[in-house]
Amino acid sequence: MGMPGRADDHRWSQQHLSHYVEGDLSPHARRRLEHHARDCADCGPGIRAMRALVYSVQGLDGLAGVRAPATIFDRVRAAGASGSPSLHGA
Numbered sequence: 001m002g003m004p005g006r007a008d009d010h011r012w013s014q015q016h017l018s019h020y021v022e023g024d025l026s027p028h029a030r031r032r033l034e035h036h037a038r039d040c041a042d043c044g045p046g047i048r049a050m051r052a053l054v055y056s057v058q059g060l061d062g063l064a065g066v067r068a069p070a071t072i073f074d075r076v077r078a079a080g081a082s083g084s085p086s087l088h089g090a
C-alpha cells in the first residue's frame with residue numbers, strides 16, 4: 001500500500017477530529033477527514049469517541065436551552081443508590 005501522504009493524512013486527521021465533530025471544518029476538509037477515517041482503524045473510532053465527548057460537554061453547557069436527559073439522571077441516581085451496577089436482570 002504505497003499511498004503517498006497517508007501518514008500525513010492520519011496526523012492531519014487526528015489534529016482535526018475535534019474540529020470535525022464541532023462542525024468547524026470546511027466542506028473540503030470534512031470530506032478529506034471522512035475519506036481517511038473510513039479506512040483508518042484509529043480515526044473512525046476516534047470520531048465516535050470525540051463526538052461522545054463533545055456532546056457530553058455541550059450537554060452540560062446547554063442544559064438551559066436543551067431538554068434535560070431525565071433518563072440519564074435517573075440511571076445515575078439508580079447506580080448511586082444501589083452502589084454497584086445491577087447484574088440481576090433489568
Ligand SMILES: [Zn+2]
Nearest residue numbers: 010040042043
Ligand atoms: Zn487515521
